[in-house]
Amino acid sequence: MLTEFARSVVVGGSGAVGGMFTGLLRAAGSDTLVVDVAPPSEQPGECLRADVTAPGPELAAALAEADLVLLAVHEAVAIRAVGPVTRLMRPDALLADTLSVRTGMAAELAARAPGVEHVGLNPMFAPAAGMTGRPVAAVVTRDGPGVAALLRLVEHGGGRPVRFTAAEHDRTTAATQALTHAVILAFGLALSRLDVDVRTLVATAPPTHRVLLALLARVLGGRPEVYGEIQSANPGAAPARAALADSLAGLSALTGGDPAGMDGVFARLRELLGPELAAQQERCRELFRTIHRTDEEGETDR
Structure with a gap:
Protein backbone atom coordinates (compact mmCIF):
# COMPACT_ATOMS: atom_id res chain seq x y z
CA MET A 1 0.00 0.00 0.00
CA THR A 165 -16.83 12.46 19.78
CA ALA A 166 -14.35 13.46 22.49
CA ALA A 167 -17.07 13.35 25.17
CA GLU A 168 -18.40 9.98 23.96
CA HIS A 169 -14.88 8.56 23.95
CA ASP A 170 -14.09 9.57 27.52
CA ARG A 171 -17.50 8.45 28.80
CA THR A 172 -17.08 5.07 27.11
CA THR A 173 -13.48 4.48 28.16
CA ALA A 174 -14.36 5.43 31.74
CA ALA A 175 -16.38 2.20 31.67
CA THR A 176 -14.27 -0.01 29.40
CA GLN A 177 -10.88 0.98 30.81
CA ALA A 178 -11.00 2.97 34.07
CA LEU A 179 -13.81 0.94 35.67
CA THR A 180 -12.49 -2.38 34.37
CA HIS A 181 -8.97 -1.73 35.63
CA ALA A 182 -10.34 -0.52 38.98
CA VAL A 183 -12.33 -3.74 39.39
CA ILE A 184 -9.29 -5.90 38.62
CA LEU A 185 -6.87 -3.96 40.85
CA ALA A 186 -9.39 -3.76 43.71
CA PHE A 187 -9.87 -7.53 43.42
CA GLY A 188 -6.10 -7.98 43.78
CA LEU A 189 -5.87 -5.60 46.72
CA ALA A 190 -8.74 -7.41 48.45
CA LEU A 191 -6.97 -10.74 47.95
CA SER A 192 -3.83 -9.28 49.51
CA ARG A 193 -5.84 -8.57 52.69
CA LEU A 194 -7.42 -12.02 53.02
CA ASP A 195 -4.36 -14.02 54.13
CA VAL A 196 -4.70 -16.64 51.38
CA ASP A 197 -1.99 -18.55 49.56
CA VAL A 198 -2.06 -17.89 45.83
CA ARG A 199 -0.88 -21.42 45.01
CA THR A 200 -3.85 -22.80 46.91
CA LEU A 201 -6.13 -20.41 45.05
CA VAL A 202 -4.80 -21.55 41.69
CA ALA A 203 -5.14 -25.21 42.67
CA THR A 204 -8.74 -24.92 43.87
CA ALA A 205 -10.26 -21.90 42.10
CA PRO A 206 -13.42 -22.20 40.00
CA PRO A 207 -13.21 -20.80 36.46
CA THR A 208 -14.50 -17.32 37.33
CA HIS A 209 -11.77 -16.81 39.92
CA ARG A 210 -9.09 -18.15 37.57
CA VAL A 211 -10.19 -15.63 34.94
CA LEU A 212 -9.87 -12.80 37.46
CA LEU A 213 -6.41 -14.01 38.51
CA ALA A 214 -5.37 -14.10 34.86
CA LEU A 215 -6.70 -10.57 34.31
CA LEU A 216 -4.83 -9.35 37.38
CA ALA A 217 -1.61 -10.92 36.12
CA ARG A 218 -2.10 -9.30 32.71
CA VAL A 219 -2.58 -5.85 34.21
CA LEU A 220 0.50 -6.31 36.41
CA GLY A 221 2.53 -7.01 33.27
CA GLY A 222 1.82 -3.46 32.09
CA ARG A 223 3.26 -0.09 33.04
CA PRO A 224 1.83 1.40 36.27
CA GLU A 225 2.01 4.96 34.92
CA VAL A 226 -0.23 4.07 31.96
CA TYR A 227 -2.91 2.65 34.26
CA GLY A 228 -2.45 5.59 36.62
CA GLU A 229 -2.95 8.10 33.80
CA ILE A 230 -6.21 6.43 32.78
CA GLN A 231 -7.47 6.65 36.37
CA SER A 232 -6.36 10.24 36.93
CA ALA A 233 -6.83 11.92 33.54
CA ASN A 234 -10.19 10.61 32.38
CA PRO A 235 -12.90 12.92 33.78
CA GLY A 236 -15.26 9.94 34.01
CA ALA A 237 -12.89 7.73 36.01
CA ALA A 238 -13.71 9.09 39.47
CA PRO A 239 -17.50 8.76 38.95
CA ALA A 240 -16.91 5.22 37.65
CA ARG A 241 -14.96 4.29 40.79
CA ALA A 242 -17.64 5.93 42.94
CA ALA A 243 -20.29 3.85 41.16
CA LEU A 244 -18.21 0.73 41.84
CA ALA A 245 -17.86 1.58 45.54
CA ASP A 246 -21.59 2.33 45.86
CA SER A 247 -22.46 -0.91 44.09
CA LEU A 248 -20.23 -2.92 46.45
CA ALA A 249 -21.84 -1.22 49.43
CA GLY A 250 -25.29 -2.03 48.07
CA LEU A 251 -24.30 -5.63 47.44
CA SER A 252 -22.95 -5.91 51.00
CA ALA A 253 -26.25 -4.61 52.36
CA LEU A 254 -28.10 -7.33 50.47
CA THR A 255 -26.08 -10.15 52.03
CA GLY A 256 -27.33 -9.25 55.51
CA GLY A 257 -30.98 -9.33 54.55
CA ASP A 258 -33.28 -11.50 52.49
CA PRO A 259 -31.33 -13.62 49.94
CA ALA A 260 -34.26 -13.08 47.58
CA GLY A 261 -33.00 -9.50 47.21
CA MET A 262 -30.45 -10.87 44.74
CA ASP A 263 -33.36 -11.56 42.37
CA GLY A 264 -33.65 -7.84 41.78
CA VAL A 265 -29.92 -7.53 41.09
CA PHE A 266 -30.01 -10.31 38.52
CA ALA A 267 -33.12 -8.87 36.86
CA ARG A 268 -31.49 -5.43 36.56
CA LEU A 269 -28.26 -6.83 35.13
CA ARG A 270 -30.03 -9.12 32.69
CA GLU A 271 -31.93 -6.09 31.45
CA LEU A 272 -28.62 -4.21 31.11
CA LEU A 273 -27.10 -6.89 28.87
CA GLY A 274 -30.35 -7.33 26.97
CA PRO A 275 -29.83 -8.96 23.56
CA GLU A 276 -26.11 -9.38 24.30
CA LEU A 277 -26.76 -11.74 27.24
CA ALA A 278 -26.83 -15.02 25.30
CA ALA A 279 -23.81 -14.10 23.15
CA GLN A 280 -21.74 -13.15 26.19
CA GLN A 281 -22.73 -16.34 28.00
CA GLU A 282 -21.49 -18.35 25.03
CA ARG A 283 -18.25 -16.34 25.00
CA CYS A 284 -17.77 -17.18 28.68
CA ARG A 285 -18.31 -20.89 27.98
CA GLU A 286 -15.64 -20.70 25.28
CA LEU A 287 -13.29 -18.97 27.72
CA PHE A 288 -13.87 -21.62 30.38
CA ARG A 289 -13.22 -24.38 27.87
CA THR A 290 -9.91 -22.69 27.04
CA ILE A 291 -8.96 -22.44 30.71
CA HIS A 292 -9.70 -26.13 31.33
CA ARG A 293 -8.41 -27.25 27.93
CA THR A 294 -11.47 -29.40 27.51
CA ASP A 295 -14.57 -29.56 25.34
CA GLU A 296 -16.81 -29.72 28.40
CA GLU A 297 -18.94 -26.69 29.18
CA GLY A 298 -17.49 -26.45 32.66
CA GLU A 299 -19.13 -24.96 35.71
CA THR A 300 -22.01 -22.55 35.25
CA ASP A 301 -23.00 -21.51 38.76
CA ARG A 302 -19.69 -20.41 40.24
Missing part, protein backbone atom coordinates in the same frame (compact mmCIF):
# COMPACT_ATOMS: atom_id res chain seq x y z
CA LEU A 2 1.32 3.43 -0.94
CA THR A 3 0.55 6.03 1.68
CA GLU A 4 -0.46 9.66 1.17
CA PHE A 5 2.05 10.50 3.92
CA ALA A 6 5.36 10.75 2.08
CA ARG A 7 7.04 12.13 5.20
CA SER A 8 5.89 11.43 8.76
CA VAL A 9 7.13 12.34 12.21
CA VAL A 10 6.20 10.05 15.11
CA VAL A 11 7.01 11.64 18.46
CA GLY A 12 7.46 8.87 21.01
CA GLY A 13 7.89 6.39 18.19
CA SER A 14 10.31 4.29 20.21
CA GLY A 15 7.53 3.37 22.65
CA ALA A 16 5.09 0.50 22.20
CA VAL A 17 2.17 2.46 20.74
CA GLY A 18 4.34 4.85 18.75
CA GLY A 19 6.40 1.93 17.47
CA MET A 20 3.25 0.19 16.24
CA PHE A 21 2.24 3.24 14.19
CA THR A 22 5.82 3.77 13.00
CA GLY A 23 5.85 0.22 11.66
CA LEU A 24 2.48 0.76 9.98
CA LEU A 25 3.65 3.95 8.28
CA ARG A 26 6.98 2.56 7.14
CA ALA A 27 5.33 -0.59 5.78
CA ALA A 28 3.10 1.68 3.68
CA GLY A 29 6.12 3.50 2.25
CA SER A 30 6.25 6.61 4.45
CA ASP A 31 9.66 8.12 5.23
CA THR A 32 9.09 8.18 9.00
CA LEU A 33 11.24 10.01 11.53
CA VAL A 34 11.08 8.77 15.12
CA VAL A 35 11.56 11.45 17.80
CA ASP A 36 12.12 10.89 21.51
CA VAL A 37 13.63 12.77 24.44
CA ALA A 38 15.41 9.58 25.52
CA PRO A 39 15.92 7.14 22.61
CA PRO A 40 16.46 3.50 23.61
CA SER A 41 20.11 2.53 23.79
CA GLU A 42 19.58 -0.15 21.14
CA GLN A 43 18.32 2.46 18.63
CA PRO A 44 20.87 5.29 18.91
CA GLY A 45 21.01 6.09 15.18
CA GLU A 46 17.34 5.49 14.38
CA CYS A 47 15.82 8.19 16.56
CA LEU A 48 16.16 11.97 16.77
CA ARG A 49 16.72 13.07 20.36
CA ALA A 50 14.56 16.15 20.79
CA ASP A 51 11.91 17.79 22.97
CA VAL A 52 8.71 18.26 20.99
CA THR A 53 7.49 20.97 23.38
CA ALA A 54 10.53 23.11 22.43
CA PRO A 55 11.64 22.01 18.93
CA GLY A 56 15.23 22.71 17.94
CA PRO A 57 16.31 23.43 14.35
CA GLU A 58 16.44 19.77 13.20
CA LEU A 59 13.04 18.84 14.59
CA ALA A 60 11.52 22.15 13.41
CA ALA A 61 12.67 21.39 9.86
CA ALA A 62 11.22 17.87 10.01
CA LEU A 63 7.89 19.16 11.32
CA ALA A 64 7.71 21.77 8.56
CA GLU A 65 8.19 19.08 5.88
CA ALA A 66 5.91 16.40 7.37
CA ASP A 67 2.59 15.32 5.89
CA LEU A 68 1.72 13.72 9.23
CA VAL A 69 2.84 14.45 12.78
CA LEU A 70 1.74 11.82 15.29
CA LEU A 71 2.15 12.43 19.03
CA ALA A 72 2.51 9.10 20.86
CA VAL A 73 3.38 10.65 24.21
CA HIS A 74 1.77 11.29 27.60
CA GLU A 75 -1.17 13.68 27.68
CA ALA A 76 0.70 16.48 29.46
CA VAL A 77 3.46 16.44 26.83
CA ALA A 78 1.04 16.19 23.90
CA ILE A 79 -1.02 19.15 25.10
CA ARG A 80 2.08 21.31 25.66
CA ALA A 81 3.26 20.35 22.17
CA VAL A 82 0.13 21.53 20.33
CA GLY A 83 1.17 25.18 20.13
CA PRO A 84 4.80 24.80 18.99
CA VAL A 85 4.08 21.87 16.65
CA THR A 86 1.10 23.39 14.84
CA ARG A 87 2.96 26.67 14.32
CA LEU A 88 5.61 24.74 12.38
CA MET A 89 3.38 22.31 10.44
CA ARG A 90 2.20 22.96 6.89
CA PRO A 91 -1.45 24.08 6.65
CA ASP A 92 -2.38 20.91 4.72
CA ALA A 93 -0.59 18.49 7.09
CA LEU A 94 -2.35 16.18 9.55
CA LEU A 95 -1.84 16.19 13.31
CA ALA A 96 -2.69 12.96 15.15
CA ASP A 97 -2.17 11.63 18.64
CA THR A 98 -2.66 8.39 20.59
CA LEU A 99 -3.99 9.72 23.90
CA SER A 100 -6.29 7.57 26.00
CA VAL A 101 -8.25 10.66 27.16
CA ARG A 102 -9.73 13.02 24.58
CA THR A 103 -11.51 16.01 26.12
CA GLY A 104 -8.33 17.83 27.22
CA MET A 105 -6.74 17.63 23.78
CA ALA A 106 -9.99 18.74 22.12
CA ALA A 107 -10.04 21.87 24.31
CA GLU A 108 -6.38 22.65 23.59
CA LEU A 109 -6.87 22.30 19.84
CA ALA A 110 -9.94 24.53 19.94
CA ALA A 111 -7.94 27.19 21.78
CA ARG A 112 -4.64 27.05 19.90
CA ALA A 113 -5.12 25.34 16.53
CA PRO A 114 -8.78 25.29 15.49
CA GLY A 115 -7.93 25.11 11.79
CA VAL A 116 -5.56 22.13 11.97
CA GLU A 117 -6.76 18.81 10.60
CA HIS A 118 -6.62 16.37 13.51
CA VAL A 119 -7.61 12.89 14.63
CA GLY A 120 -6.96 11.12 17.92
CA LEU A 121 -6.39 7.37 17.72
CA ASN A 122 -6.66 5.25 20.87
CA PRO A 123 -5.81 1.56 20.30
CA MET A 124 -8.11 -0.38 22.62
CA PHE A 125 -5.55 -3.15 23.10
CA ALA A 126 -1.93 -3.67 24.09
CA PRO A 127 0.30 -3.12 21.03
CA ALA A 128 1.99 -6.47 21.61
CA ALA A 129 -1.36 -8.15 20.85
CA GLY A 130 -1.29 -6.81 17.28
CA MET A 131 -3.82 -4.65 15.49
CA THR A 132 -5.56 -7.29 13.38
CA GLY A 133 -9.28 -7.38 14.09
CA ARG A 134 -8.99 -5.01 17.08
CA PRO A 135 -10.80 -1.69 17.66
CA VAL A 136 -9.06 1.66 17.41
CA ALA A 137 -11.11 4.52 18.87
CA ALA A 138 -10.99 7.48 16.49
CA VAL A 139 -11.92 11.01 17.58
CA VAL A 140 -11.94 13.44 14.67
CA THR A 141 -11.51 17.02 15.82
CA ARG A 142 -11.28 18.48 12.31
CA ASP A 143 -11.94 16.20 9.36
CA GLY A 144 -10.17 16.19 6.02
CA PRO A 145 -8.30 14.05 3.49
CA GLY A 146 -5.46 13.34 5.90
CA VAL A 147 -7.86 11.91 8.50
CA ALA A 148 -9.45 9.68 5.86
CA ALA A 149 -6.01 8.52 4.70
CA LEU A 150 -4.84 7.66 8.22
CA LEU A 151 -8.03 5.75 9.00
CA ARG A 152 -7.60 3.79 5.74
CA LEU A 153 -4.05 2.99 6.83
CA VAL A 154 -5.34 1.66 10.16
CA GLU A 155 -7.87 -0.50 8.30
CA HIS A 156 -5.17 -1.76 5.95
CA GLY A 157 -3.17 -2.75 9.02
CA GLY A 158 -6.10 -4.84 10.24
CA GLY A 159 -7.53 -2.37 12.75
CA ARG A 160 -11.20 -1.42 13.13
CA PRO A 161 -11.59 2.36 13.51
CA VAL A 162 -14.61 3.23 15.69
CA ARG A 163 -15.59 6.89 15.59
CA PHE A 164 -16.50 8.86 18.72
Whole structure:
Protein backbone atom coordinates (compact mmCIF):
# COMPACT_ATOMS: atom_id res chain seq x y z
CA MET A 1 0.00 0.00 0.00
CA LEU A 2 1.32 3.43 -0.94
CA THR A 3 0.55 6.03 1.68
CA GLU A 4 -0.46 9.66 1.17
CA PHE A 5 2.05 10.50 3.92
CA ALA A 6 5.36 10.75 2.08
CA ARG A 7 7.04 12.13 5.20
CA SER A 8 5.89 11.43 8.76
CA VAL A 9 7.13 12.34 12.21
CA VAL A 10 6.20 10.05 15.11
CA VAL A 11 7.01 11.64 18.46
CA GLY A 12 7.46 8.87 21.01
CA GLY A 13 7.89 6.39 18.19
CA SER A 14 10.31 4.29 20.21
CA GLY A 15 7.53 3.37 22.65
CA ALA A 16 5.09 0.50 22.20
CA VAL A 17 2.17 2.46 20.74
CA GLY A 18 4.34 4.85 18.75
CA GLY A 19 6.40 1.93 17.47
CA MET A 20 3.25 0.19 16.24
CA PHE A 21 2.24 3.24 14.19
CA THR A 22 5.82 3.77 13.00
CA GLY A 23 5.85 0.22 11.66
CA LEU A 24 2.48 0.76 9.98
CA LEU A 25 3.65 3.95 8.28
CA ARG A 26 6.98 2.56 7.14
CA ALA A 27 5.33 -0.59 5.78
CA ALA A 28 3.10 1.68 3.68
CA GLY A 29 6.12 3.50 2.25
CA SER A 30 6.25 6.61 4.45
CA ASP A 31 9.66 8.12 5.23
CA THR A 32 9.09 8.18 9.00
CA LEU A 33 11.24 10.01 11.53
CA VAL A 34 11.08 8.77 15.12
CA VAL A 35 11.56 11.45 17.80
CA ASP A 36 12.12 10.89 21.51
CA VAL A 37 13.63 12.77 24.44
CA ALA A 38 15.41 9.58 25.52
CA PRO A 39 15.92 7.14 22.61
CA PRO A 40 16.46 3.50 23.61
CA SER A 41 20.11 2.53 23.79
CA GLU A 42 19.58 -0.15 21.14
CA GLN A 43 18.32 2.46 18.63
CA PRO A 44 20.87 5.29 18.91
CA GLY A 45 21.01 6.09 15.18
CA GLU A 46 17.34 5.49 14.38
CA CYS A 47 15.82 8.19 16.56
CA LEU A 48 16.16 11.97 16.77
CA ARG A 49 16.72 13.07 20.36
CA ALA A 50 14.56 16.15 20.79
CA ASP A 51 11.91 17.79 22.97
CA VAL A 52 8.71 18.26 20.99
CA THR A 53 7.49 20.97 23.38
CA ALA A 54 10.53 23.11 22.43
CA PRO A 55 11.64 22.01 18.93
CA GLY A 56 15.23 22.71 17.94
CA PRO A 57 16.31 23.43 14.35
CA GLU A 58 16.44 19.77 13.20
CA LEU A 59 13.04 18.84 14.59
CA ALA A 60 11.52 22.15 13.41
CA ALA A 61 12.67 21.39 9.86
CA ALA A 62 11.22 17.87 10.01
CA LEU A 63 7.89 19.16 11.32
CA ALA A 64 7.71 21.77 8.56
CA GLU A 65 8.19 19.08 5.88
CA ALA A 66 5.91 16.40 7.37
CA ASP A 67 2.59 15.32 5.89
CA LEU A 68 1.72 13.72 9.23
CA VAL A 69 2.84 14.45 12.78
CA LEU A 70 1.74 11.82 15.29
CA LEU A 71 2.15 12.43 19.03
CA ALA A 72 2.51 9.10 20.86
CA VAL A 73 3.38 10.65 24.21
CA HIS A 74 1.77 11.29 27.60
CA GLU A 75 -1.17 13.68 27.68
CA ALA A 76 0.70 16.48 29.46
CA VAL A 77 3.46 16.44 26.83
CA ALA A 78 1.04 16.19 23.90
CA ILE A 79 -1.02 19.15 25.10
CA ARG A 80 2.08 21.31 25.66
CA ALA A 81 3.26 20.35 22.17
CA VAL A 82 0.13 21.53 20.33
CA GLY A 83 1.17 25.18 20.13
CA PRO A 84 4.80 24.80 18.99
CA VAL A 85 4.08 21.87 16.65
CA THR A 86 1.10 23.39 14.84
CA ARG A 87 2.96 26.67 14.32
CA LEU A 88 5.61 24.74 12.38
CA MET A 89 3.38 22.31 10.44
CA ARG A 90 2.20 22.96 6.89
CA PRO A 91 -1.45 24.08 6.65
CA ASP A 92 -2.38 20.91 4.72
CA ALA A 93 -0.59 18.49 7.09
CA LEU A 94 -2.35 16.18 9.55
CA LEU A 95 -1.84 16.19 13.31
CA ALA A 96 -2.69 12.96 15.15
CA ASP A 97 -2.17 11.63 18.64
CA THR A 98 -2.66 8.39 20.59
CA LEU A 99 -3.99 9.72 23.90
CA SER A 100 -6.29 7.57 26.00
CA VAL A 101 -8.25 10.66 27.16
CA ARG A 102 -9.73 13.02 24.58
CA THR A 103 -11.51 16.01 26.12
CA GLY A 104 -8.33 17.83 27.22
CA MET A 105 -6.74 17.63 23.78
CA ALA A 106 -9.99 18.74 22.12
CA ALA A 107 -10.04 21.87 24.31
CA GLU A 108 -6.38 22.65 23.59
CA LEU A 109 -6.87 22.30 19.84
CA ALA A 110 -9.94 24.53 19.94
CA ALA A 111 -7.94 27.19 21.78
CA ARG A 112 -4.64 27.05 19.90
CA ALA A 113 -5.12 25.34 16.53
CA PRO A 114 -8.78 25.29 15.49
CA GLY A 115 -7.93 25.11 11.79
CA VAL A 116 -5.56 22.13 11.97
CA GLU A 117 -6.76 18.81 10.60
CA HIS A 118 -6.62 16.37 13.51
CA VAL A 119 -7.61 12.89 14.63
CA GLY A 120 -6.96 11.12 17.92
CA LEU A 121 -6.39 7.37 17.72
CA ASN A 122 -6.66 5.25 20.87
CA PRO A 123 -5.81 1.56 20.30
CA MET A 124 -8.11 -0.38 22.62
CA PHE A 125 -5.55 -3.15 23.10
CA ALA A 126 -1.93 -3.67 24.09
CA PRO A 127 0.30 -3.12 21.03
CA ALA A 128 1.99 -6.47 21.61
CA ALA A 129 -1.36 -8.15 20.85
CA GLY A 130 -1.29 -6.81 17.28
CA MET A 131 -3.82 -4.65 15.49
CA THR A 132 -5.56 -7.29 13.38
CA GLY A 133 -9.28 -7.38 14.09
CA ARG A 134 -8.99 -5.01 17.08
CA PRO A 135 -10.80 -1.69 17.66
CA VAL A 136 -9.06 1.66 17.41
CA ALA A 137 -11.11 4.52 18.87
CA ALA A 138 -10.99 7.48 16.49
CA VAL A 139 -11.92 11.01 17.58
CA VAL A 140 -11.94 13.44 14.67
CA THR A 141 -11.51 17.02 15.82
CA ARG A 142 -11.28 18.48 12.31
CA ASP A 143 -11.94 16.20 9.36
CA GLY A 144 -10.17 16.19 6.02
CA PRO A 145 -8.30 14.05 3.49
CA GLY A 146 -5.46 13.34 5.90
CA VAL A 147 -7.86 11.91 8.50
CA ALA A 148 -9.45 9.68 5.86
CA ALA A 149 -6.01 8.52 4.70
CA LEU A 150 -4.84 7.66 8.22
CA LEU A 151 -8.03 5.75 9.00
CA ARG A 152 -7.60 3.79 5.74
CA LEU A 153 -4.05 2.99 6.83
CA VAL A 154 -5.34 1.66 10.16
CA GLU A 155 -7.87 -0.50 8.30
CA HIS A 156 -5.17 -1.76 5.95
CA GLY A 157 -3.17 -2.75 9.02
CA GLY A 158 -6.10 -4.84 10.24
CA GLY A 159 -7.53 -2.37 12.75
CA ARG A 160 -11.20 -1.42 13.13
CA PRO A 161 -11.59 2.36 13.51
CA VAL A 162 -14.61 3.23 15.69
CA ARG A 163 -15.59 6.89 15.59
CA PHE A 164 -16.50 8.86 18.72
CA THR A 165 -16.83 12.46 19.78
CA ALA A 166 -14.35 13.46 22.49
CA ALA A 167 -17.07 13.35 25.17
CA GLU A 168 -18.40 9.98 23.96
CA HIS A 169 -14.88 8.56 23.95
CA ASP A 170 -14.09 9.57 27.52
CA ARG A 171 -17.50 8.45 28.80
CA THR A 172 -17.08 5.07 27.11
CA THR A 173 -13.48 4.48 28.16
CA ALA A 174 -14.36 5.43 31.74
CA ALA A 175 -16.38 2.20 31.67
CA THR A 176 -14.27 -0.01 29.40
CA GLN A 177 -10.88 0.98 30.81
CA ALA A 178 -11.00 2.97 34.07
CA LEU A 179 -13.81 0.94 35.67
CA THR A 180 -12.49 -2.38 34.37
CA HIS A 181 -8.97 -1.73 35.63
CA ALA A 182 -10.34 -0.52 38.98
CA VAL A 183 -12.33 -3.74 39.39
CA ILE A 184 -9.29 -5.90 38.62
CA LEU A 185 -6.87 -3.96 40.85
CA ALA A 186 -9.39 -3.76 43.71
CA PHE A 187 -9.87 -7.53 43.42
CA GLY A 188 -6.10 -7.98 43.78
CA LEU A 189 -5.87 -5.60 46.72
CA ALA A 190 -8.74 -7.41 48.45
CA LEU A 191 -6.97 -10.74 47.95
CA SER A 192 -3.83 -9.28 49.51
CA ARG A 193 -5.84 -8.57 52.69
CA LEU A 194 -7.42 -12.02 53.02
CA ASP A 195 -4.36 -14.02 54.13
CA VAL A 196 -4.70 -16.64 51.38
CA ASP A 197 -1.99 -18.55 49.56
CA VAL A 198 -2.06 -17.89 45.83
CA ARG A 199 -0.88 -21.42 45.01
CA THR A 200 -3.85 -22.80 46.91
CA LEU A 201 -6.13 -20.41 45.05
CA VAL A 202 -4.80 -21.55 41.69
CA ALA A 203 -5.14 -25.21 42.67
CA THR A 204 -8.74 -24.92 43.87
CA ALA A 205 -10.26 -21.90 42.10
CA PRO A 206 -13.42 -22.20 40.00
CA PRO A 207 -13.21 -20.80 36.46
CA THR A 208 -14.50 -17.32 37.33
CA HIS A 209 -11.77 -16.81 39.92
CA ARG A 210 -9.09 -18.15 37.57
CA VAL A 211 -10.19 -15.63 34.94
CA LEU A 212 -9.87 -12.80 37.46
CA LEU A 213 -6.41 -14.01 38.51
CA ALA A 214 -5.37 -14.10 34.86
CA LEU A 215 -6.70 -10.57 34.31
CA LEU A 216 -4.83 -9.35 37.38
CA ALA A 217 -1.61 -10.92 36.12
CA ARG A 218 -2.10 -9.30 32.71
CA VAL A 219 -2.58 -5.85 34.21
CA LEU A 220 0.50 -6.31 36.41
CA GLY A 221 2.53 -7.01 33.27
CA GLY A 222 1.82 -3.46 32.09
CA ARG A 223 3.26 -0.09 33.04
CA PRO A 224 1.83 1.40 36.27
CA GLU A 225 2.01 4.96 34.92
CA VAL A 226 -0.23 4.07 31.96
CA TYR A 227 -2.91 2.65 34.26
CA GLY A 228 -2.45 5.59 36.62
CA GLU A 229 -2.95 8.10 33.80
CA ILE A 230 -6.21 6.43 32.78
CA GLN A 231 -7.47 6.65 36.37
CA SER A 232 -6.36 10.24 36.93
CA ALA A 233 -6.83 11.92 33.54
CA ASN A 234 -10.19 10.61 32.38
CA PRO A 235 -12.90 12.92 33.78
CA GLY A 236 -15.26 9.94 34.01
CA ALA A 237 -12.89 7.73 36.01
CA ALA A 238 -13.71 9.09 39.47
CA PRO A 239 -17.50 8.76 38.95
CA ALA A 240 -16.91 5.22 37.65
CA ARG A 241 -14.96 4.29 40.79
CA ALA A 242 -17.64 5.93 42.94
CA ALA A 243 -20.29 3.85 41.16
CA LEU A 244 -18.21 0.73 41.84
CA ALA A 245 -17.86 1.58 45.54
CA ASP A 246 -21.59 2.33 45.86
CA SER A 247 -22.46 -0.91 44.09
CA LEU A 248 -20.23 -2.92 46.45
CA ALA A 249 -21.84 -1.22 49.43
CA GLY A 250 -25.29 -2.03 48.07
CA LEU A 251 -24.30 -5.63 47.44
CA SER A 252 -22.95 -5.91 51.00
CA ALA A 253 -26.25 -4.61 52.36
CA LEU A 254 -28.10 -7.33 50.47
CA THR A 255 -26.08 -10.15 52.03
CA GLY A 256 -27.33 -9.25 55.51
CA GLY A 257 -30.98 -9.33 54.55
CA ASP A 258 -33.28 -11.50 52.49
CA PRO A 259 -31.33 -13.62 49.94
CA ALA A 260 -34.26 -13.08 47.58
CA GLY A 261 -33.00 -9.50 47.21
CA MET A 262 -30.45 -10.87 44.74
CA ASP A 263 -33.36 -11.56 42.37
CA GLY A 264 -33.65 -7.84 41.78
CA VAL A 265 -29.92 -7.53 41.09
CA PHE A 266 -30.01 -10.31 38.52
CA ALA A 267 -33.12 -8.87 36.86
CA ARG A 268 -31.49 -5.43 36.56
CA LEU A 269 -28.26 -6.83 35.13
CA ARG A 270 -30.03 -9.12 32.69
CA GLU A 271 -31.93 -6.09 31.45
CA LEU A 272 -28.62 -4.21 31.11
CA LEU A 273 -27.10 -6.89 28.87
CA GLY A 274 -30.35 -7.33 26.97
CA PRO A 275 -29.83 -8.96 23.56
CA GLU A 276 -26.11 -9.38 24.30
CA LEU A 277 -26.76 -11.74 27.24
CA ALA A 278 -26.83 -15.02 25.30
CA ALA A 279 -23.81 -14.10 23.15
CA GLN A 280 -21.74 -13.15 26.19
CA GLN A 281 -22.73 -16.34 28.00
CA GLU A 282 -21.49 -18.35 25.03
CA ARG A 283 -18.25 -16.34 25.00
CA CYS A 284 -17.77 -17.18 28.68
CA ARG A 285 -18.31 -20.89 27.98
CA GLU A 286 -15.64 -20.70 25.28
CA LEU A 287 -13.29 -18.97 27.72
CA PHE A 288 -13.87 -21.62 30.38
CA ARG A 289 -13.22 -24.38 27.87
CA THR A 290 -9.91 -22.69 27.04
CA ILE A 291 -8.96 -22.44 30.71
CA HIS A 292 -9.70 -26.13 31.33
CA ARG A 293 -8.41 -27.25 27.93
CA THR A 294 -11.47 -29.40 27.51
CA ASP A 295 -14.57 -29.56 25.34
CA GLU A 296 -16.81 -29.72 28.40
CA GLU A 297 -18.94 -26.69 29.18
CA GLY A 298 -17.49 -26.45 32.66
CA GLU A 299 -19.13 -24.96 35.71
CA THR A 300 -22.01 -22.55 35.25
CA ASP A 301 -23.00 -21.51 38.76
CA ARG A 302 -19.69 -20.41 40.24
